[in-house]
Amino acid sequence: MTLIGDGARLVDVASGRTLGHDELVGEVARAAEAFSALPEGVLFARVPIDLPGVLRYLGAFEAARAVALIDPALSAESLGKLIARFRPGAVLAAPDALPPPGYRADDDGNWVRTSPDGVAPHPDLAVLLATSGSTGAPHFARLSRHAILANAHAIAEVLGLGPDDVAPTSLPPHYSYGMSVLNSHLARGAAIAIEPSGILGRPFWDAVSDTGCTSIAAVPYHYEMLRRLDFDPSRYPRLRTLTQAGGRLRPELVTEFDARMRAAGGGLYVMYGQTEASPRMATMPAEMLAHKPDSVGPAIPGGQFGIQLGDGTETTHPKITGEVVYRGPNVMMGYAEDAAGLALDDELGGVLPTGDLGYLDEDGFLFVTGRLKRIGKVFGNRLNLDDLEQAARTTELGIEIVAAVPADDKVVLFAEGVAADVCKQASRALGERLHLHASGFDVRSIDVVPLLASGKIDYQALTELI
Amino acid sequence: MEIEQRLRAVFVAALDLGEDADVETLEYRGIEEWDSVGHMTLVAAIEDEFDVQLDTDQVLDLSSFKVALDLVRQLRG
Numbered sequence: 001m002t003l004i005g006d007g008a009r010l011v012d013v014a015s016g017r018t019l020g021h022d023e024l025v026g027e028v029a030r031a032a033e034a035f036s037a038l039p040e041g042v043l044f045a046r047v048p049i050d051l052p053g054v055l056r057y058l059g060a061f062e063a064a065r066a067v068a069l070i071d072p073a074l075s076a077e078s079l080g081k082l083i084a085r086f087r088p089g090a091v092l093a094a095p096d097a098l099p100p101p102g103y104r105a106d107d108d109g110n111w112v113r114t115s116p117d118g119v120a121p122h123p124d125l126a127v128l129l130a131t132s133g134s135t136g137a138p139h140f141a142r143l144s145r146h147a148i149l150a151n152a153h154a155i156a157e158v159l160g161l162g163p164d165d166v167a168p169t170s171l172p173p174h175y176s177y178g179m180s181v182l183n184s185h186l187a188r189g190a191a192i193a194i195e196p197s198g199i200l201g202r203p204f205w206d207a208v209s210d211t212g213c214t215s216i217a218a219v220p221y222h223y224e225m226l227r228r229l230d231f232d233p234s235r236y237p238r239l240r241t242l243t244q245a246g247g248r249l250r251p252e253l254v255t256e257f258d259a260r261m262r263a264a265g266g267g268l269y270v271m272y273g274q275t276e277a278s279p280r281m282a283t284m285p286a287e288m289l290a291h292k293p294d295s296v297g298p299a300i301p302g303g304q305f306g307i308q309l310g311d312g313t314e315t316t317h318p319k320i321t322g323e324v325v326y327r328g329p330n331v332m333m334g335y336a337e338d339a340a341g342l343a344l345d346d347e348l349g350g351v352l353p354t355g356d357l358g359y360l361d362e363d364g365f366l367f368v369t370g371r372l373k374r375i376g377k378v379f380g381n382r383l384n385l386d387d388l389e390q391a392a393r394t395t396e397l398g399i400e401i402v403a404a405v406p407a408d409d410k411v412v413l414f415a416e417g418v419a420a421d422v423c424k425q426a427s428r429a430l431g432e433r434l435h436l437h438a439s440g441f442d443v444r445s446i447d448v449v450p451l452l453a454s455g456k457i458d459y460q461a462l463t464e465l466i
Numbered sequence: 467m468e469i470e471q472r473l474r475a476v477f478v479a480a481l482d483l484g485e486d487a488d489v490e491t492l493e494y495r496g497i498e499e500w501d502s503v504g505h506m507t508l509v510a511a512i513e514d515e516f517d518v519q520l521d522t523d524q525v526l527d528l529s530s531f532k533v534a535l536d537l538v539r540q541l542r543g
Contacts, residue, residue, distance in 0.1 A: 200526065
C-alpha cells in the first residue's frame with residue numbers, strides 16, 4: 001500500500017507548480033530510487049516545509065526505507081549526537097558543513113555513511129519521530145508502515161476527507177501532527193498546498209485563498225493567534241474545517257472557534273493523540289462539540305480506549321478516572337534509543353499506556369483530565385517538568401531550588417532567591433537548550449519555594465500564585 | 467523621543483535582542499527570535515507603546531522593522 005492515493009497532488013506555492021497524481025508518483029519514484037541505493041541503516045531526512053522536503057519524506061516512505069524526520073533547525077551539535085547514536089545510512093539534505101567521521105558528502109547534498117557500522121532497521125519500520133520534550137537525550141518513536149497507513153485512513157475517515165480537499169502546511173512535517181496532515185490528505189487523494197510562512201504570514205493566507213484550502217490544522221497557541229487576528233473563516237469560502245491537536249485548547253477558545261466555524265458553515269474538530277500513536281487516537285465530531293465541549297471524542301475507527309486503575313485492572317465503565325490506555329493498529333512498535341534499537345521488533349503489541357489521566361462517558365467519549373507524570377506544554381511541545389527543573393539547575397546561573405508549574409501553553413519556573421536578570425538569562429538558556437522560544441519559560445524569582453509537611457514542593461500553592 | 471527610537475526599543479525588548487542589534491534590517495522569520503511567538507509579543511508591545519490597535523491585515527503585513535515604522539507613523543499621523 002502506498003501513501004499516495006488516487007488523485008493526490010502537491011501544490012508548491014513558491015514556484016506556482018502543481019504536481020498532479022502522475023507527476024507526483026513519478027517524482028516520488030525518482031527520489032525512492034535514489035534512496036534505495038544508499039547504505040544500509042535508517043535515513044535521516046531534514047524536512048523543511050518545501051517541495052523537496054515533502055518529496056524526501058515520501059520518497060523514503062515509498063522506497064520502504066526507515067526514515068527519521070529531522071527538524072532542519074536542529075543545531076549542528078544535536079544532529080551530530082543523533083548521527084553518532086543512530087549511525088544513519090545517510091543524512092538527506094545535510095547541513096552546509098563538513099560531514100562527521102565515517103561520512104562523505106555526495107553530489108546531491110547528502111552525507112553518506114562510508115563506515116560499515118550501520119544497523120539494518122526492522123523491516124516493518126517506516127518512520128521515526130523524535131519525541132519532543134524530554135531534556136534528556138531525545139529518542140525516537142518507531143512507527144511501522146502499517147501504523148502510518150492505518151492512522152492516515154482513520155483520520156481521513158473521521159474528517160471526511162476526499163479528493164476535493166486541500167490543506168496548507170501549517171505545521172512542519174517533522175512534527176507528528178504536521179506529518180499526519182500530509183498522510184491523511186495524500187492517502188485519500190486530496191491535495192497539500194506547500195507554503196512555509198505559517199499562520200502569521202501573509203503568504204500563508206494568500207495560499208489558503210488561492211489554492212482553495214478546505215482544512216487548516218492548528219495547535220493551541222495558533223488558536224490564541226487566530227483569536228488575536230480576529231480570524232474570519234468567511235474570508236475563505238472553501239474553508240470547511242479547523243482541526244486542533246497538540247494539547248488541550250482553553251474551553252473559551254473551543255467555544256469561540258466552534259461558533260465561528262459553524263457560523264461559516266464549517267466545523268472545529270478537537271482531537272487527541274500522541275506521537276507514539278502515529279499520532280491520532282481520538283477525534284471529536286464537530287457537530288457534537290457543543291454537547292460535549294470538554295471531550296476529545298471517541299476513539300478513531302479501529303481504535304479503542306480503556307481506563308487502567310491503580311490495581312492494574314482495566315475498565316470501560318463510565319466516569320471512572322485512571323490512566324488512559326489506547327489499543328489500535330496505529331500504536332508505535334516502541335522507542336529506539338540507539339542504532340541497535342532500530343532493529344527491534346514490536347514491543348507494545350498495539351497497546352499504548354498514554355500516561356494521561358481521564359475517563360470515558362456512557363457513549364465512549366474520552367475526557368482527558370491530567371497527566372500521571374508532571375508534564376507541561378510549551379507551544380505544543382510536551383516537557384517533563386522534573387527534567388525541566390533539572391535543566392534549570394544546570395544552567396550554571398546559580399539556580400539551586402526551582403519549581404516548574406504548567407501554565408496554559410508555557411511553564412512558570414519559580415527560582416528561589418535569584419535576581420531578575422538571572423531569571424531572564426535562565427529563560428533564554430532554557431529556550432536555547434530546548435529549541436523553543438524563550439517566552440515559553442517564564443522564570444520568576446521567589447523568596448522561598450513553599451514546601452508541604454512531607455518536605456516536598458507544594459506545587460498546588462505555586463499554581464495558585466500564577 | 468523620536469518614534470523610530472521608541473520603535474527600536476520596542477523591538478529590542480519584545481524580541482529579546484541585544485542593545486546593538488541591527489534592528490533596522492530585521493524581517494519576520496529572518497531571525498530565530500522573530501518567529502510566530504515573537505511576532506505576537508511584538509505586536510502587543512507595539513500596541514502598548516504607541517497606544518494603537520492593529521487589525522488583522524496590519525498584523526499579517528508587519529513583516530519588517532521598516533513596515534512597522536511606516537505603520538506606526540500612519541496610525542499616529
